[in-house]
Amino acid sequence: MSMKILVGCKRVIDYAVKIRVRPDKMGVVTEGVKHSMNPFDEIAVEEAIRMKEAKKASEVIAVRCYSTIQQETLRTALAMGADRAIHVEVPAKDCENLGPAQVSKVLAALARREGASLVLLGKQAIDDDSNATAQMTAAHLDWPQATYASKVSSCDGKLTVTREVDGGLETVEVSLPAVVSADLRLNEPRYATLPNIMKAKKKKLDKLSLGDVGVELRQHLAVVAVSDPPTRQAGVTVDSVDSLIEALRHAGRI
């Protein structure tokens, strides 16, 4: 089967970092802060590679759109096992407004250009927490979508996907081409080994401009302000179950 898979890789502030709001209240401090691949995207990359290893896919293409700098996210995907990578260069001035509305258009155009039959993305990026790019990419392509996947199996041009939903799990079948977004429990991403990191340096990484993919970006949302969430009052430590019950009674919670 010659199925090409496109996987999206976003570079975000590492999940373990305690973020700080910028003094100008227009964003968070990103300079000098540890970044890494969005954890959900790692899961998407892993799933794509497993599909290739199972001979269900022929090629895995990792994609990222941002300004020119920092290609390490794509190199990580290549070191994990992606075949090649595409960096879509977005003018620095547009990166401020780069969100799912813009990225989904680029991904849809790339999926067409590369003849991909599956776009695999993380269910959400842990920075903007939007949870929208996969759904929007599917809409632009008029492809079916299977979001929050915890299990994917393919057979005869169709995917059977178990999805994590509010009350439990549900199973849907989508015909290919399709867009799938990965939930936490889809798999456990592998670590890139040193030899693979070295090999990844030789893999092809194409740079494309927005003009190459034929997409014009438009601004939809403007950030008016970013602020700290309200802080909670300091609590008290109680020394026994009895004093805990007493405290909860006093607070009217029980």
Added chain:
Amino acid sequence: MISLTRTSLRLCNSINVRLQSTLVFAEHDNKKLNPITLNAITAASQIGGDVTCLVAGSSCAEVAAEVAKAVGVSKVLLADSADLEGFLPERLTPIILASQKQFNFTHVIAGATALGKSLMPRVAAKLDVAPVNDIIAVQSADTFVRTIYAGNALQTVKSSDPVKVISVRGTSFEASSAEGGSAATESLPLPQLDTTQSKFLGQQLSKSERPELSSAKNVVSGGRGLKSGENFELLYKLADKLNAAVGASRAAVDAGYVPNDMQVGQTGKIVAPELYIAVGISGAIQHLAGMKDSKTIVAINKDPEAPIFQVADFGLVADLFKAVPELTEKL
């Protein structure tokens, strides 16, 4: 002169308000309305203007009758078709687009559930607008507040799109009253639905007698400290005493102690109960994102350095295997 300006301002405002009209996507299981729809109706009322509810499903007339009674709803649109079994976004999207085209809504809103978050962005892309997911406040008809970075920052965004497509965090808006309204229901002519792209095969829902996690008044949650699925029994007993729902941290879900739909956090459920009892949970950023708006937080953990104590109103440093049974006993 000043009073004149004020009056004309007020006039402008009321005209502006009248120009808004919102479509609320009603979530349900074909029998009963998902209560988060009532929170979404409140958000729609804050935007101002008419609120229309869309009930789409298969044999879901009962739900339409239920929504029609909700306070704040002026009209109910009913799209009933066997093809809507399983609520597939590929089939719901054209229905929402058809109603949008017919009535020119300025806002399309759903609860930020697994379905709402999966559906709204697809609708938004078809309208060539940017969706705003999981809002916690409405500042004006085009400006909304949402959380970013696992709830560690609040972002206010202004949309310049002609149609605002939004999902609403249920715990951030009061539920609109379920009784007292009397909206008229009309059937929506169904557009052509493509049934070849996707198929609903079935669901495996977790059964529980306890209150639903996202809307429960009290929540008892367990983490890795519970050590096994069997030990969650301790929490179930405590929860039953408090009429509480039971949640879990990601560690407990990943370890297989409990199913994933019990996960509270950035990528699980967001809860804001009156009382949240975190048992054997360290309090990672990702977990706090899902519960830190709870009114009162209790932490029971044997590690006095656990970050959960920094957000807890009442912390008890103790072995949960002793403290939880004692607490259950004494309540």
